[in-house]
Amino acid sequence: MAKSTPRLRTEKKTLVPRAYLLPFILLTSLFFFWGLAHNMTDTLLAAFKRIKSLTDFQTSWIQMAFYGAYFCLALPAAILIKKTTYKTGVIAGLAMFITGALLFYPCSKTMEYGHFLASLYILAGGLSILETTCNPYIILMGPEDTATRRLNLAQSFNPIGSVSGVILSKFFILSGLASYTATQRGQMSAVELNAVQSGEMAAVMGPYVGVAFILLLILALIIICRMPKSSDEGSALNLAPTLRRLYANKKYVYGVITQFFYVGAQISIWSFTIRYAMKELSVNEEAASDVYILSLALFIGARFIFTGLMKFFRPARLLLFAAVMAAVCCALAAVSHGYAGVASLAMVSFFMSLMFPTIYGLTITGLGEDTKIAGSGHIMAILGGAVIAALQGIASDRTGSINYSYAVPLLCFVVVVAYSVYIEKYHKQPPAGNK
Numbered sequence: 437m438a439k440s441t442p443r444l445r446t447e448k449k450t451l452v453p454r455a456y457l458l459p460f461i462l463l464t465s466l467f468f469f470w471g472l473a474h475n476m477t478d479t480l481l482a483a484f485k486r487i488k489s490l491t492d493f494q495t496s497w498i499q500m501a502f503y504g505a506y507f508c509l510a511l512p513a514a515i516l517i518k519k520t521t522y523k524t525g526v527i528a529g530l531a532m533f534i535t536g537a538l539l540f541y542p543c544s545k546t547m548e549y550g551h552f553l554a555s556l557y558i559l560a561g562g563l564s565i566l567e568t569t570c571n572p573y574i575i576l577m578g579p580e581d582t583a584t585r586r587l588n589l590a591q592s593f594n595p596i597g598s599v600s601g602v603i604l605s606k607f608f609i610l611s612g613l614a615s616y617t618a619t620q621r622g623q624m625s626a627v628e629l630n631a632v633q634s635g636e637m638a639a640v641m642g643p644y645v646g647v648a649f650i651l652l653l654i655l656a657l658i659i660i661c662r663m664p665k666s667s668d669e670g671s672a673l674n675l676a677p678t679l680r681r682l683y684a685n686k687k688y689v690y691g692v693i694t695q696f697f698y699v700g701a702q703i704s705i706w707s708f709t710i711r712y713a714m715k716e717l718s719v720n721e722e723a724a725s726d727v728y729i730l731s732l733a734l735f736i737g738a739r740f741i742f743t744g745l746m747k748f749f750r751p752a753r754l755l756l757f758a759a760v761m762a763a764v765c766c767a768l769a770a771v772s773h774g775y776a777g778v779a780s781l782a783m784v785s786f787f788m789s790l791m792f793p794t795i796y797g798l799t800i801t802g803l804g805e806d807t808k809i810a811g812s813g814h815i816m817a818i819l820g821g822a823v824i825a826a827l828q829g830i831a832s833d834r835t836g837s838i839n840y841s842y843a844v845p846l847l848c849f850v851v852v853v854a855y856s857v858y859i860e861k862y863h864k865q866p867p868a869g870n871k
Contacts, residue, residue: 456577459663464590470563471597479605482710482721487636489618496829500822501553505560507819513568514812523663525569530655532562537648544641572811584797588743591793595736604643606725612639678809691799694855695817698791700824701848707825731785738789751794756856762787763849770842
């Protein structure tokens, strides 16, 4: 029978109860690996732009395939873990992640852009299942009072994976790109172009297949590990009533909408960081990736800083401060040039660091038996990464300026500011349930 809340109970109000420490570590490792996959994928925009001589909008199809899978698989994943267990969701997600990564090998042989997009869709579908499962699982692994801080701690390892993904891309993908321009490639014979692209596609394939073999080991460890269960497993699904309750919850609905725009801003900024740095610093893709790595390093450091500050400040107030500062830095990146513009763009990542887990935690705590389905709403909102990145690609192509296109994510941060103000007012009415 379903309980009033599916939280994994603990008497002691610690951040991570000792009984859940090993499962927490295993799940946190997955935050690392999907961060790695996300940011290796971001560098593919720059890679395929050169390999296939694509426009910014055409390269944004990589993000459409990737984040479109998040939208399509999140609710089925929530239904899966509602009807079975969190562990089942983790195993299913990992299996799909591994399959998509391994498919990069045959794709490197066919060298068809569409085949890579299909493999990315499968890989990202696995990530969608993992995120739908792991985020609420972490929320439930301890007291509700520390839920947002606990999720921020787990999410702190996500950007470490992100940096690792960009480093892998720098040394194994971007360094493997030939220096020929689109004009030079157009003048090559079919045989010459095929030879060049074959080497570049092999460089793209290598890191993904290598990661897949590491994930096979992680999958084996999770299969044999004894994972805790939440108290509502085995209960009736009751999807329609659950969706009605969630739709009636303004704090939740506004939070999911905000998450859509936040993720859109984050993916847009990171998708075109290499392009921005190439233009402003007059460097190639490999050298420009250093700016991306710097941005992610700032993101990592800020995640730990903000997690610590949550002991003293309400998460919503930190979210408001960060959103305002991110908007300001984004505006500076849009109108500045050279090192000033690059520095402003890198600082956006510093202030973005706490946004996803904080928005998630603020909206999902206290939802009781609706938690699993509610979590899928946030993962579906990751579709914003596809939509907003495509809009920024169009803005860049239409204006002829990658700088001006950053007005698109700037508007997204305005939405986050508005939600932060709303949450602050919400907390002043009833007693705050989440600090």
